[in-house]
Amino acid sequence: MELAEAKLKFIEAWGKLGSEWGINRTMAQVHALLLVSPEALTTEEIMETLSISRGNANMTLRDLMGWGLVEKQHKAGERKEYFFADKDSWNIARQVAQERKKRELEPVIKILNELTELKGDDKDPAFKTFKKSVTDINKLAKNVNRTLETMLKADESWFFGSIFKIFK
Amino acid sequence: MELAEAKLKFIEAWGKLGSEWGINRTMAQVHALLLVSPEALTTEEIMETLSISRGNANMTLRDLMGWGLVEKQHKAGERKEYFFADKDSWNIARQVAQERKKRELEPVIKILNELTELKGDDKDPAFKTFKKSVTDINKLAKNVNRTLETMLKADESWFFGSIFKIFK
DNA sequence: ATAAACTTTCAATAAATTTTGAAAGTTTAA
DNA sequence: TTAAACTTTCAAAATTTATTGAAAGTTTAT
Numbered sequence: 001m002e003l004a005e006a007k008l009k010f011i012e013a014w015g016k017l018g019s020e021w022g023i024n025r026t027m028a029q030v031h032a033l034l035l036v037s038p039e040a041l042t043t044e045e046i047m048e049t050l051s052i053s054r055g056n057a058n059m060t061l062r063d064l065m066g067w068g069l070v071e072k073q074h075k076a077g078e079r080k081e082y083f084f085a086d087k088d089s090w091n092i093a094r095q096v097a098q099e100r101k102k103r104e105l106e107p108v109i110k111i112l113n114e115l116t117e118l119k120g121d122d123k124d125p126a127f128k129t130f131k132k133s134v135t136d137i138n139k140l141a142k143n144v145n146r147t148l149e150t151m152l153k154a155d156e157s158w159f160f161g162s163i164f165k166i167f168k
Numbered sequence: 169m170e171l172a173e174a175k176l177k178f179i180e181a182w183g184k185l186g187s188e189w190g191i192n193r194t195m196a197q198v199h200a201l202l203l204v205s206p207e208a209l210t211t212e213e214i215m216e217t218l219s220i221s222r223g224n225a226n227m228t229l230r231d232l233m234g235w236g237l238v239e240k241q242h243k244a245g246e247r248k249e250y251f252f253a254d255k256d257s258w259n260i261a262r263q264v265a266q267e268r269k270k271r272e273l274e275p276v277i278k279i280l281n282e283l284t285e286l287k288g289d290d291k292d293p294a295f296k297t298f299k300k301s302v303t304d305i306n307k308l309a310k311n312v313n314r315t316l317e318t319m320l321k322a323d324e325s326w327f328f329g330s331i332f333k334i335f336k
Numbered sequence: 337a338t339a340a341a342c343t344t345t346c347a348a349t350a351a352a353t354t355t356t357g358a359a360a361g362t363t364t365a366a
Numbered sequence: 367t368t369a370a371a372c373t374t375t376c377a378a379a380a381t382t383t384a385t386t387g388a389a390a391g392t393t394t395a396t
Contacts, residue, residue: 003295006286010302013279020272022190024384035301038293043343053386058344079341079394087297089304104188111181118174125206127171129255133203134178136257143328160311192354211373221356226374247364247371 007036030060031069031085040073040082068095090156101148112138175204198228199237199253208241208250236263258324269316280306
């Protein structure tokens with residue numbers, strides 16, 4: 001296999017994984033492209049490599065910056081903006097976990113907290129079932145939230161090292 | 169707030185969370201409905217409550233059974249099929265983790281393994297960057313995989329208990 | 337001030353995904 | 367058998383989401 005072919009496979013695989021997990025395919029592909037690029041790339045280069053429009057490239061890059069996965073770079077004497085991705089996969093994981101926790105998990109926990117407080121007749125099976133499901137899922141969601149919070153603070157070796165110590 | 173209203177909120181929140189994580193909204197909603205129902209429900213009841221078509225209800229229920237989240241129940245003397253959801257949220261989380269690991273994570277790990285083996289010129293920055301990103305992400309993916317595997321075997325109290333011991 | 341170089345916006349369009357519903361299929365009872 | 371009760375299928379339609387590209391906006395150099 002050639003490097004060029006391997007890069008394409010990587011971009012494709014990353015794009016697919018992204019779309020399966022609710023991250024837009026193009027966004028994951030642009031990220032993958034920047035991950036395997038030693039140099040920062042211009043919007044132009046990204047557009048051409050992935051055959052996407054200027055508008056799409058621009059918006060996707062802004063999103064990626066919003067997720068903290070990609071940064072702008074300015075080269076001295078040039079007007080063009082260059083983009084590069086953090087290559088440390090542990091940082092990537094933390095960044096993604098942090099954003100999704102904030103954007104998706106926390107709003108749900110807020111609703112679950114409200115729903116947990118609903119008062120009703122404990123003899124009513126409908127109420128009891130509702131209460132149990134909501135309370136249980138709320139607990140689970142909070143545990144997940146705590147785990148993510150810890151992950152955000154931890155560094156990789158400590159995190160995985162510690163986890164696997166208890167599983168040895 | 170009324171129980172009925174609370175149920176709707178729960179179904180809505182669960183549906184939104186699902187769609188943000190690549191699980192079809194209707195599937196998450198049907199699951200939510202079954203979670204808060206003390207009795208098993210018929211396709212008919214699900215269709216009416218969520219205002220979805222027969223075909224959609226049928227396919228969604230099959231999917232949910234495929235994920236191991238919902239089961240059929242037959243009532244003596246009745247032709248109709250009833251459906252109910254496992255109410256134990258830890259089981260739900262394990263089930264979902266197991267399926268997504270198998271369906272989405274494992275195929276990517278397979279590709280990453282292949283790409284890791286690519287030989288090339290270590291002096292070529294393009295090759296070096298590719299190698300580093302792919303190898304690192306591969307390691308991370310494998311760690312995630314191992315963590316999920318452990319989760320699948322563990323029971324809730326042991327899992328979260330152990331995790332938080334090391335974070336105390 | 338003007339123009340060139342570059343970036344951003346967003347309405348229109350295209351693509352992907354989800355849903356429908358009627359027809360076909362299956363099972364059970366008589 | 368036959369028919370009623372129920373489930374499944376899937377092509378077409380609807381909906382949602384992503385993408386385009388040209389126009390508007392911005393910045394820099396002269």
